Amino acid sequence: MSITTKPKTVKPYGALYVAEYRIRNMMRFKALIVMVSIGNPFLYLLSIGVGVGALIDSNNLIDGVPYLTFLAPALLANAAIAGGMDETVFPTLHGFKWGKIFFGINSTPITGSQIALGVFLAAMARVVFLVTIYWIVLYLFGALETSYSWLAIPTAIFAGACFAAMMLALAAKMENDNLFFTFISRFVIMPLFLFSGTFFPLSAMPIYLQWIGWISPLWHATELGRFLTYGREISNQMLFLHVAFLSVILIVGLFFAVRYYTRRLAK
Amino acid sequence: MTTNLIEARGLTKSYGDFIAVAGIDFHVAKGESFGLLGPNGAGKSSTMRIIAATSQRTGGDIKILDKDPNLHGPQIRAHLGVVPQQDNLDTELTVEQNLYVYGRYFGLSSNFIKNKIEELLDFAQLVEKRDVKVDALSGGMKRRLTIARALISEPDILMLDEPTTGLDPQARHILWDRLFRLKEQGVTLVITTHYMDEAEQLCDRLVVMDKGKIMAEDSPAGLIKTYSTKEVLEVRFGSERNAEMSDKLKPHCERIEVLPDRILMYADDAEKVLEEIIKQGIHPVTSLVRRSSLEDVFLRLTGRSLIE
Numbered sequence: 001m002s003i004t005t006k007p008k009t010v011k012p013y014g015a016l017y018v019a020e021y022r023i024r025n026m027m028r029f030k031a032l033i034v035m036v037s038i039g040n041p042f043l044y045l046l047s048i049g050v051g052v053g054a055l056i057d058s059n060n061l062i063d064g065v066p067y068l069t070f071l072a073p074a075l076l077a078n079a080a081i082a083g084g085m086d087e088t089v090f091p092t093l094h095g096f097k098w099g100k101i102f103f104g105i106n107s108t109p110i111t112g113s114q115i116a117l118g119v120f121l122a123a124m125a126r127v128v129f130l131v132t133i134y135w136i137v138l139y140l141f142g143a144l145e146t147s148y149s150w151l152a153i154p155t156a157i158f159a160g161a162c163f164a165a166m167m168l169a170l171a172a173k174m175e176n177d178n179l180f181f182t183f184i185s186r187f188v189i190m191p192l193f194l195f196s197g198t199f200f201p202l203s204a205m206p207i208y209l210q211w212i213g214w215i216s217p218l219w220h221a222t223e224l225g226r227f228l229t230y231g232r233e234i235s236n237q238m239l240f241l242h243v244a245f246l247s248v249i250l251i252v253g254l255f256f257a258v259r260y261y262t263r264r265l266a267k
Numbered sequence: 268m269t270t271n272l273i274e275a276r277g278l279t280k281s282y283g284d285f286i287a288v289a290g291i292d293f294h295v296a297k298g299e300s301f302g303l304l305g306p307n308g309a310g311k312s313s314t315m316r317i318i319a320a321t322s323q324r325t326g327g328d329i330k331i332l333d334k335d336p337n338l339h340g341p342q343i344r345a346h347l348g349v350v351p352q353q354d355n356l357d358t359e360l361t362v363e364q365n366l367y368v369y370g371r372y373f374g375l376s377s378n379f380i381k382n383k384i385e386e387l388l389d390f391a392q393l394v395e396k397r398d399v400k401v402d403a404l405s406g407g408m409k410r411r412l413t414i415a416r417a418l419i420s421e422p423d424i425l426m427l428d429e430p431t432t433g434l435d436p437q438a439r440h441i442l443w444d445r446l447f448r449l450k451e452q453g454v455t456l457v458i459t460t461h462y463m464d465e466a467e468q469l470c471d472r473l474v475v476m477d478k479g480k481i482m483a484e485d486s487p488a489g490l491i492k493t494y495s496t497k498e499v500l501e502v503r504f505g506s507e508r509n510a511e512m513s514d515k516l517k518p519h520c521e522r523i524e525v526l527p528d529r530i531l532m533y534a535d536d537a538e539k540v541l542e543e544i545i546k547q548g549i550h551p552v553t554s555l556v557r558r559s560s561l562e563d564v565f566l567r568l569t570g571r572s573l574i575e
Contacts, residue, residue, distance in 0.1 A: 013374070014341075014374075017372050018372075020371060021372075024364070025357070025359065028359065099355065099357065101357050103351065103355050104355035104356070104416075105372055106321055107321060107344060107347070107351070107417075108345075108369065108420075109341040109345045109372070109374070110372045265321065266322055267322075
């Protein structure tokens with residue numbers, strides 16, 4: 001067999017090649033991913049949305065809407081965050097530590113930044129997929145009130161991107177994966193989930209706990225989602241603040257992700 | 268344009284206070300098979316990682332394909348095939364998928380990679396394993412796959428860090444055969460090893476490294492000629508008596524090395540030395556006549572054995 005071409009130029013799409021690999025890897029679990037993407041919102045909506053919602057007196061609206069409607073945007077953003085984390089934390093730990101795959105990738109023209117961005121892009125592909133399905137399920141449950149509620153899809157994806165970027169950086173930085181799981185997931189992720197105005201308005205919490213919500217991308221994305229799915233009244237300044245906060249987290253997260261990836265590979 | 272693919276001068280790598288590579292000079296010519304021989308911790312792998320353009324030097328100069336790796340890492344890596352000490356294949360993907368994905372990292376087209384995969388599966392004797400997950404392969408097969416993977420981009424330099432460490436003798440010989448074929452095809456090889464038989468089999472020229480420095484440089488035969496005698500007589504008297512016997516044995520050979528378990532007597536005709544000492548009434552428990560190897564060169568250069 002003769003092979004004639006011998007391309008030796010460095011292509012600029014390194015991050016896409018890495019993303020292609022990651023997606024190829026995810027595809028091994030495609031049935032599972034589809035099932036979880038559909039099953040998860042169903043379970044959440046049935047148990048908490050409908051179940052807890054029924055406990056709350058139906059005349060007793062929260063923020064002027066039924067409980068399910070109030071909860072829906074938070075669940076949407078939370079699903080995006082969970083998906084974004086899954087597809088960044090595990091691949092990063094695997095790539096650096098468990099399988100050392102990133103070191104193999106880095107032996108090719110691919111750089112550390114490209115690996116970090118590739119993992120991020122693949123995670124985002126998964127997030128886009130699962131958020132879209134989640135939104136459809138919310139729609140079927142009648143949890144969305146506005147005609148433009150689909151705009152909550154990008155804001156949820158935005159929240160997923162913020163978490164994905166932060167986790168990418170953290171997982172690359174923390175070389176002790178035990179510490180990562182015990183500390184970060186229990187003392188950072190869990191509180192953010194519980195205290196971000198997810199299940200009840202942030203204002204219902206004592207003021208000394210509200211700060212957790214303010215620094216949580218989940219709260220900012222949920223607020224945007226509520227504005228978009230049932231028209232919660234939010235001032236323009238606050239809307240701007242939410243978007244700005246998420247943007248800063250995303251940019252800072254990606255900046256450090258690229259930096260820590262590059263450093264750890266060059267060790 | 269020089270014919271040297273790699274040229275290093277005063278190359279240094281330190282991690283904090285620890286100096287892994289202490290200012291070494293070497294070059295690798297096109298088509299050559301170049302070896303770095305030394306014990307664990309000699310600085311071989313650090314040197315390899317600098318050549319592979321993944322770790323930056325802390326001092327000195329190195330040009331790979333006329334480029335500085337600190338400035339042109341990706342461009343240099345586009346021309347290298349790297350076989351790391353520890354396999355870093357994706358164990359969850361199949362043999363074929365591993366090759367495909369890796370080819371993509373070089374920006375190669377799907378068509379090119381698909382053709383190349385057929386050729387490489389054949390070369391690595393993994394045709395029947397193409398759809399098997401890497402997890403299920405033996406150590407030798409994984410190693411061959413890692414080498415095949417490194418060849419996917421038709422590299423100008425193939426770098427092998429301890430290619431056969433941890434493999435059983437049969438797997439090692441299969442691997443050596445494959446590497447020898449590459450050498451015959453004119454692929455430039457850079458190999459690190461702490462096995463002297465491997466270095467003798469595969470390297471045209473090698474440097475002996477110890478504690479970050481180069482102790483000697485020549486062909487395997489040249490090194491043996493310079494630093495050792497043609498043959499060696501190994502005698503054992505039991506661990507208690509080895510030391511006390513060495514004075515009596517010294518006059519019978521060119522050089523003597525007393526190891527904890529045996530005495531090495533260097534001479535061009537070791538058989539004759541054995542006859543002589545027996546005539547003197549010295550009867551070792553066991554005796555062995557063999558040819559000098561790189562192990563002896565290393566012992567001479569460093570006073571220590573290669574595998575500790």
